[in-house]
Amino acid sequence: MENYTPMMKQYFEIKQKYSDCILFYRLGDFYEMFFDDAITASRELDITLTGRDCGMEERAPMCGVPFHSAEGYIAKLIEKGYKVAICEQIGDPKLSKTIVKREVIRIVTPGTLINNNFLDDDKNNYIMCIYEEKRGYGIAYADVSTGDFLTTSFNASEERKVIDEIAKLNPAEIIIGEGFSQKSVVESIFSSKVYIYNPWAFEYANALKKLCAHFDILNLNCFGIEDDELSVCACGALMEYLHQTQMNSLNHISTIKKYTLSQYMFLDISSRRNLELCETIRDKNKKGSLLWVLDKTVTSMGGRLMRKWIEEPLLNCEDINKRLNSVEEYKKDPMFREEIKELLNTIYDIERILGRIIYQAANARDLVSLKKSLEHLPSIKLMLMQLKSELNTELFNDLDCCEDIYKLISRSIVEEPPFSIREGGFIKLGFNETLDHYKEAKEKGGTWLKAYESEQRELTGIKNLKINFNKVFGYYIEITNSYKGLAPENYIRRQTLANAERYTTPELKKIEEDILKADDEITRIEYDIFVEIRNRISKETVRIQKSAEIIAKIDVLRSLGEIADLNKYVKPEVNTGGIIDIIDGRHPVVEKMTKNQFIPNDSYIDTEENRLSIITGPNMAGKSTFMRQTALIVLMAQIGSFVPAKSAVIGVVDRIFTRVGASDDLATGQSTFMVEMSEVANILNNATKNSLLILDEIGRGTSTFDGLSIAWAVLEYIADKNKIGAKTLFATHYHELTELEGKVSGVVNYRVTVEERGRDIFFLRKIERGGADRSYGIHVARIAGVPEKIIERANEIMLTLLQCDIIRKDSINEITENDVVYYRKKKPSSTNSSKKNIIIEELKNMDIDALTPREALMALYDIKSKVSEVNDEA
Numbered sequence: 102m103e104n105y106t107p108m109m110k111q112y113f114e115i116k117q118k119y120s121d122c123i124l125f126y127r128l129g130d131f132y133e134m135f136f137d138d139a140i141t142a143s144r145e146l147d148i149t150l151t152g153r154d155c156g157m158e159e160r161a162p163m164c165g166v167p168f169h170s171a172e173g174y175i176a177k178l179i180e181k182g183y184k185v186a187i188c189e190q191i192g193d194p195k196l197s198k199t200i201v202k203r204e205v206i207r208i209v210t211p212g213t214l215i216n217n218n219f220l221d222d223d224k225n226n227y228i229m230c231i232y233e234e235k236r237g238y239g240i241a242y243a244d245v246s247t248g249d250f251l252t253t254s255f256n257a258s259e260e261r262k263v264i265d266e267i268a269k270l271n272p273a274e275i276i277i278g279e280g281f282s283q284k285s286v287v288e289s290i291f292s293s294k295v296y297i298y299n300p301w302a303f304e305y306a307n308a309l310k311k312l313c314a315h316f317d318i319l320n321l322n323c324f325g326i327e328d329d330e331l332s333v334c335a336c337g338a339l340m341e342y343l344h345q346t347q348m349n350s351l352n353h354i355s356t357i358k359k360y361t362l363s364q365y366m367f368l369d370i371s372s373r374r375n376l377e378l379c380e381t382i383r384d385k386n387k388k389g390s391l392l393w394v395l396d397k398t399v400t401s402m403g404g405r406l407m408r409k410w411i412e413e414p415l416l417n418c419e420d421i422n423k424r425l426n427s428v429e430e431y432k433k434d435p436m437f438r439e440e441i442k443e444l445l446n447t448i449y450d451i452e453r454i455l456g457r458i459i460y461q462a463a464n465a466r467d468l469v470s471l472k473k474s475l476e477h478l479p480s481i482k483l484m485l486m487q488l489k490s491e492l493n494t495e496l497f498n499d500l501d502c503c504e505d506i507y508k509l510i511s512r513s514i515v516e517e518p519p520f521s522i523r524e525g526g527f528i529k530l531g532f533n534e535t536l537d538h539y540k541e542a543k544e545k546g547g548t549w550l551k552a553y554e555s556e557q558r559e560l561t562g563i564k565n566l567k568i569n570f571n572k573v574f575g576y577y578i579e580i581t582n583s584y585k586g587l588a589p590e591n592y593i594r595r596q597t598l599a600n601a602e603r604y605t606t607p608e609l610k611k612i613e614e615d616i617l618k619a620d621d622e623i624t625r626i627e628y629d630i631f632v633e634i635r636n637r638i639s640k641e642t643v644r645i646q647k648s649a650e651i652i653a654k655i656d657v658l659r660s661l662g663e664i665a666d667l668n669k670y671v672k673p674e675v676n677t678g679g680i681i682d683i684i685d686g687r688h689p690v691v692e693k694m695t696k697n698q699f700i701p702n703d704s705y706i707d708t709e710e711n712r713l714s715i716i717t718g719p720n721m722a723g724k725s726t727f728m729r730q731t732a733l734i735v736l737m738a739q740i741g742s743f744v745p746a747k748s749a750v751i752g753v754v755d756r757i758f759t760r761v762g763a764s765d766d767l768a769t770g771q772s773t774f775m776v777e778m779s780e781v782a783n784i785l786n787n788a789t790k791n792s793l794l795i796l797d798e799i800g801r802g803t804s805t806f807d808g809l810s811i812a813w814a815v816l817e818y819i820a821d822k823n824k825i826g827a828k829t830l831f832a833t834h835y836h837e838l839t840e841l842e843g844k845v846s847g848v849v850n851y852r853v854t855v856e857e858r859g860r861d862i863f864f865l866r867k868i869e870r871g872g873a874d875r876s877y878g879i880h881v882a883r884i885a886g887v888p889e890k891i892i893e894r895a896n897e898i899m900l901t902l903l904q905c906d907i908i909r910k911d912s913i914n915e916i917t918e919n920d921v922v923y924y925r926k927k928k929p930s931s932t933n934s935s936k937k938n939i940i941i942e943e944l945k946n947m948d949i950d951a952l953t954p955r956e957a958l959m960a961l962y963d964i965k966s967k968v969s970e971v972n973d974e975a
Contacts, residue, residue, distance in 0.1 A: 107200045109135075109155040115188055115205060122186035122208055123178060131165040132187070139164045145181055146174055175209055176219040182294055185209045208346035211294045212274030215246045215456055222450065223396070223404025225249065227272040229293075230339035231263060232303050232331060233281050238263055239331030241339045241357075242270055247405075247452035248353035248459075248646060253360050254331035261369070261783065262362065267291055268370035269412050276342050278303045290370075298342055305330050308337020315340055315351070324357040332359065353459040355643050366414035366739055367756040367787075371780050375759040375795075376732060377690070378411050391733060394689045395742060397663050399442060401450040402649055403656025410657060414739035416753060421675045424658070424741025426490040429672055431662025432743065437487065438659055438666075444481050445656050448474040451649040458639050465518035465527040465631065468638070472510035478502040478648060481655065492658075500651045501644050513634055522631050525624040536626045542612075543619035549612050550576065561587050568609070576613040577603040658741075665743035668693075673738040673749040679708040679791070681735060681754075681828060685747035688730035689737065692745065700866035701747070704731045706828040708790065711849050713820045713829040715838055717873035718853030720881045723866040724832040725761060727853075728795045731830060732757050735793055754828065756792040758784040760799065774802030778811075785818060785825070794819065794829040801834070809835045820845050839872030940964060 105113070112135060116124050123142055125132035134142045135153070139162040143150035152160030166174045175185045187209065192202035212228025220226050225244045232239040238260070241252040255262050263283055267275070268291075275295045277284060288295055301307055312321060312333065321327040326336070336357060343351055374382055381389040387396075392411055398404045415421050431438050449470040457463040458471075478500065485497035518527035530537055542549075554568045563584045570576050577595050580588055585602045592604040638645075664670065668689075685701035692699035700723070705711055716724050734744045738751040760780050781799060788794055799815055800808030812835055819825050826847070831838075841848045852873040854865040879899065883892045947960065 105155055109161065111200055111203060115186075115203065119186040119205060119208065122184040124186045124188055124205075125166075125171065125175070126188045127168065127190050127203065128165070130168055132168055132171050133163060133165040135161045135163050137162075141183075142174075142178065145183070146177055148174075172216050172218065176214065176216070179209060179211050179214060179219075182211070205348070207348050210274055210296075210346060212272060213245050213343070213346060214273075215453070215460055215462060217246075217450065217453055220246060220453075222401035223398070224408060225270075225405050227270050228274045228276065228339070228343075229267065229270060229272040230276040230298075230335045230342065231281060232278060232335040232338060234331070234334075237331055239329075239333070239335035240266055241332065241335035242272060243339060243343065243354060245343060245347065245351070245354070246456045248355065248456060248642070249358075250336075250354045250356065251358045251360060252326060252329075252332040252336050253362060254329055254335075255362060261787075263287075264290065265367070265369045267293065268373055269368070276339060278338070298338060302338040302341040303334045305334055305337075307341070308334045311337045311341050311344075312357075315344070315354070316356075321357075325359045326357065329359070347460070349460055351459065352639055353456055353642050353646070355646065364413075364416060366416060366736070366754065368412075368414075369758065369783060369787075371783075372757055372759045372795075373412075375761040376729060376736070376757070378736075379408055389690060389694065391690060391737075394668075394693055395661065395664055395737075397660040398656045399446050400448050400652060400656045402452055402653035403445070403660065406653040407657045407660065410740045411736075414736050415741070416739070416755060418675055418677055418753060421739055421741055421753070423490070423492040425672055425675065425738075425743070427488075427492040427658045428661045428665060428741060428743060430488050430490050430493060431659050432665040435666060437484070438662055441481065441484050441655070441659060442663075444477045444484070445652070445659070447477050448652060451645060451652070455638075455642060455645050455649070458635055459642065461635065463635060464520060464522050465514050466520065468510050468514050468634065469516065469518060471638075472507055472514070475503050475507040475510075475648075478507075478652075479504070481652070485655075496651050496654060499647065501648050503641070503644060503648055506638060506641055506645070509634060509637065513630065522628060523624065525620075525627045528627045528630050533626065533630055536623065536630070539615065539619045539622045539626065542615035543623065546612070546616035546619070549616075553609065553612060561589060563587050574603065574605075575617070576609055577605055578609065579603050661742050668745060670743035670745050671748060673734075673744050673746075673751045675738050675751045675753060677753055678750075679752040679828075680750055681706045681731070681752055681793070682748075682750040683731065683734055683744075683746050684749070686730055686734050686749070687745040688726050689733055689745045691726055691730070702727050702730075702866075702868045704734075704830075706731075706793075706830070708826070708828070710847055712826065712847040713816065713831060713845075714849055714851050715816070715841065715872070716830060716832045716851045716853070716868070717834070717836055717839060719855060719873070720834075720878060722853035722855060723868075724853055725797055726866075727868055728797065728830040728832060729759075729761070732759065732793060732795050754791055754793040755789055756787070757795070758788055758792060759795040759797075760784060761795065761797040777802045781815060785815070788819070788825050788827045790822065790826040792825075792827040794827050794831075796829065797832045798834065799831070809837060812838060813841075816841060816848070817845055820847050822847075834878075836872060842872075940968065 112124075112126055115126070116138075123134060123138045125134065127133075133153075135155075139150060142148065143162075143164045146164075146166070148164050148166065150162055150164050153163040155161040175187075178185055185208070186205045187207050188203050188205045190201045191204050210228070212226065214220055214226055226246055227242045227244055229240065229242040235257060237254060237256040239252070239254045240263070241250070243250040253266075260283065264286065267287060271291075272293050275287065275293045276298045277295060279297055279300055281297075284295060287293070302311075309321070313319065321333065326332045340351075340354075343354075368376075368378075373379075377390045379390050379392040380387060387393050392408060395411065396404060396407045398407050415424075451471065451474050454463065454467050454471050454474075457467055479502045482497060482500045482502055485493060485500065488494065488497070513529060513532045515527055515529055528536060530540065550568050554566065557568075557578060558564060558566045563580055565581060565584070567579045568576060569579055574595050578592065579601050581601045588602070588604060591606055593606065594602060595605050596603040665672075681704060683704040686704055687699050687701050704727075706714065716728070718724055730745075734746060734749060735751055735754055736757060737744045738749065739753060744751075760777070777799070781796075784794060784796075796815075800810075800812040802808070803811075812833060816831060816838060819827055819829050820841075839850045842850045850870065850872040851868050852871050854867045854869055855873075879892060879895045882895070883889070944964070
């Protein structure tokens, strides 16, 4: 270290404090990186690796990026999982006799990005902190770009809820203590960056002290978490981490919002994925999700709130109906809706602008954007007066138009300011007298000099008197030797030339000082004024945040009203009666994605004789769509949205569980069937009588007898009111399960209707009472493109199995004549003659008197089709 240059010694001292970060070390107009940081950054950012003399024989590896474009490079490193420490010059190089003082001013991490260019406008960028101890878990999370800060806690026995909360919030970064038991699981499932933080930060005394200091309060009673040690420890550790990395006041984090999991519908990670609430399963896109259908918000704040509402359906009927009544007002008045939409279109992301103001990262353009946003709040408030529902009235009463802040910015900042606040040119004339004087000096300096020159000529009578300038003496009055005797006594000699004398005066010195200092003073004064304005605005953080929150709610409610009107949704009746009664329900996403007309279906589930529906029918016939649409309609109603149906009565459900499809979990070494059974176990252990269960093909991942036995037992367990008694939709290809109707209380059978025409079947997409007698799986394989030889052989095998009763021997169901006839008629003949014989045999065996008109017509279609095939082959 002794042989290193002073600059490199300084670099090492700083780097030692931030060894887990890539250090962006400011040198002039560049951020430089050295040694391992340079090698890493060069590789990850694809920039040139060079070297720099450092006082040793070997040159230090070095690379750098321009400071004005550093944000983009930093964002790339953060995306790749690195932390970046930004080291700035603190001292003034002009005043420093030795090396300029430098300090790290901020550490950028995945969860602390604030630049809008690298954040999703309609998605929060959360950083989460998880505290674990024997009693349970404390969770705190924040979005430093908006100031949101929330917390909850739960018991040790509810450890799965940690994963479910992460799935709901999808944080960019997670802070944990040493020994967090689920670290490996979290890292294997989620893309979040997980960092272990100082144990002392999680200690209750330290956490309490930190929180009280940040909020400048004596205790945490105002947040309702004083007695919740788990939450306090998580919140305190997160706040400590944020202060340590962000190194500013974080005043926009002005409150802690405590929530309980019982406030919202519980949705585990599987249910969120299967219902495709905010992104699709296949490609993780918004298009094709429920959010894609419902989100017609026009502000970034509204977009983020819409996502939050979908992720957190309400349980309180009063709150749900307040939202529904508000949405109804927007739905009924398209003209009003469009007028308020136009106003909302002019509003920028107030929350994130305020975040940048607190971070001292805002520029004059941000303040103009804030001004333009605040400008329209009075008009929005005036429009809200027309609405009468309880929630809309509350929003009207609570909306602060922040007119004082609007006037401050309007008086001070020009309409189109430059990007940089270090170069001046953004403060209006008339706002500051001293600034106006220097601006006048810059603009009118030449005019002042000419006027003073004319004044001095007239005063002295020297016609050739001139005012000139050079870099050594500045501005001076020059008089030739023939007139120097006329120089007034107040003229101060500056220089003697061969043929002239040069003078100055106190007045000329003042003009010179004003002109020469104008640029520097303008830049300095404008920056000081901007900082003062920024600080004044930051003191009004709570007011501005409240207004931004109200604007977001208005935007979401208006969006839901627009969707309800455009998509012909109806207002659901939401109560605690426990009945789900949907008439002509539709899947909100599928009906928007399909080109064909969507076939609606009724759903009826109650807590008594119709609480468990067994749904049978072919693959691709619509069972899964029907079940998911029921779940989505319930969920939509509980977020306060109108629903796709002719009518809907929704008894509030506390949880929605889905078990749809399965795949291997290679990260944890679990097979498809193990994943399936784990999900089923989770449902059975956590469902209540007030839950809604969507179960698709339980037991299909193992042998027929094992799977049927498991499915049978699961159904009995769910149907039993003493165990669960939950409202359930259960799709299956185990037709034996239809025998449970009449034997197990609350179980009813439904099937998807199918129409056969010759070799073809048509899915009618309608759900009706009763059970299906076959699954048409071989037919589905044929239309999927499986080779015809395989299809023919499959029909032969199926017929043999049925006749030998291999599958159904001693089982609940007997082989029906329809089964045998169906697969026999699907069995192809090797010759044209044998096909004719089969047709004749079928006609002989047909009991015409026993056929209904519809069955006779279908039989005729079938015979006609077979005759056509024979003729084609002849």
